[in-house]
Amino acid sequence: MLLIALVSGCSKELDNNSSLTxxxxxxxxxxxxxxxxxxxxxxxxxxxxxxxxxxxxxxxxDVYKSAVTGNIGTSPISGSAILLKCAEVTGTIYTVDAAxxxxxxxTNASKxxxxxxxxxxxxxxxAGRSNPNxxxxxxxxxxxxxxxxxxxxxxxxxxxxxxxxxxxSSTDVWIFQIAGTLKMSxxxxxxxxxxAQAKNIFWQTSGAVTLGTTSHFEGNIxxxxxxxxxxxxxxxxxxxxxxxxxLQMNTVVxx
Numbered sequence: 001m002l003l004i005a006l007v008s009g010c011s012k013e014l015d016n017n018s019s020l021t022x023x024x025x026x027x028x029x030x031x032x033x034x035x036x037x038x039x040x041x042x043x044x045x046x047x048x049x050x051x052x053x054x055x056x057x058x059x060x061x062d063v064y065k066s067a068v069t070g071n072i073g074t075s076p077i078s079g080s081a082i083l084l085k086c087a088e089v090t091g092t093i094y095t096v097d098a099a100x101x102x103x104x105x106x107t108n109a110s111k112x113x114x115x116x117x118x119x120x121x122x123x124x125x126x127a128g129r130s131n132p133n134x135x136x137x138x139x140x141x142x143x144x145x146x147x148x149x150x151x152x153x154x155x156x157x158x159x160x161x162x163x164x165x166x167x168x169s170s171t172d173v174w175i176f177q178i179a180g181t182l183k184m185s186x187x188x189x190x191x192x193x194x195x196a197q198a199k200n201i202f203w204q205t206s207g208a209v210t211l212g213t214t215s216h217f218e219g220n221i222x223x224x225x226x227x228x229x230x231x232x233x234x235x236x237x238x239x240x241x242x243x244x245x246x247l248q249m250n251t252v253v254x255x
Contacts, residue, residue: 041151041173044126044202046220047118048111049240053091053254055119056241060084063231063248070238070254075112079105084247091254119240123222126175126204140180143188153177157207160184166201166218167193174201174219181207182221186230190218198236198255211235220255 049055053070059081060074066084071091074081079095086093086104093101096109133150140154143162149172157180166174174196182205184190192198201219203209208225211217214232221227223241234251 043173044122046122048115049119053252054239054245055115056245058244060245066247066250068252073112075116126202126222129175149174151175155179157181160188163189165191165193166196168196170195170197176203178205182209184211184215186212187214189216192218
């Protein structure tokens with residue numbers, strides 16, 4: 001009987017404090033500091049696509065000179081759609097045919113077919129994760145925020161007009177589901193804190209991704225549309241695009 005009374009009392013206290021809890025959450029969002037709810041997320045399995053820093057189905061354009069660290073490839077489009085030069089890539093340039101940058105390109109259609117298939121599976125996995133921790137945070141404007149681990153869902157475009165921080169441990173995972181475009185303004189930076197790792201950050205985007213001039217981005221982009229890096233932008237992560245990737249004197253490093 002005593003236990004029942006205690007449980008009943010606790011339930012009433014929780015009901016009475018429900019508005020206070022909501023107000024605290026609102027305050028946290030307004031301050032730009034968000035707390036993760038629920039269990040830990042599992043990373044998105046990239047499969048063979050994870051062997052690449054840039055993977056595209058329709059081509060990789062480039063304004064010389066970019067610096068890319070990691071493997072790149074295109075499929076099913078011909079290797080002639082890769083406009084990077086051998087000297088710009090520290091890694092292997094894979095093509096589906098005998099075309100592509102010479103003398104460094106390696107023809108491996110089988111690997112590329114598997115990688116593209118895995119890329120699309122990873123996109124579907126990220127897009128299909130349910131029960132988001134945060135829905136339409138900042139109405140799609142996440143500038144100035146500190147983002148802790150969790151699943152973020154946006155039913156609109158996302159903009160990053162000012163610097164943001166992604167904070168968490170080395171094993172924490174972030175998944176951003178974006179139904180529209182993703183645009184980062186010029187000279188804006190994403191900073192990692194607390195041990196957070198770019199390899200555990202996934203940006204699943206339905207619309208085009210644009211990284212502004214001299215901006216710095218962190219994480220894996222799983223793009224259904226084009227990924228466009230403007231002049232001098234840098235990324236510590238992967239660009240896995242179901243259409244094209246555009247480079248303009250950029251620095252791209254596989255995490």
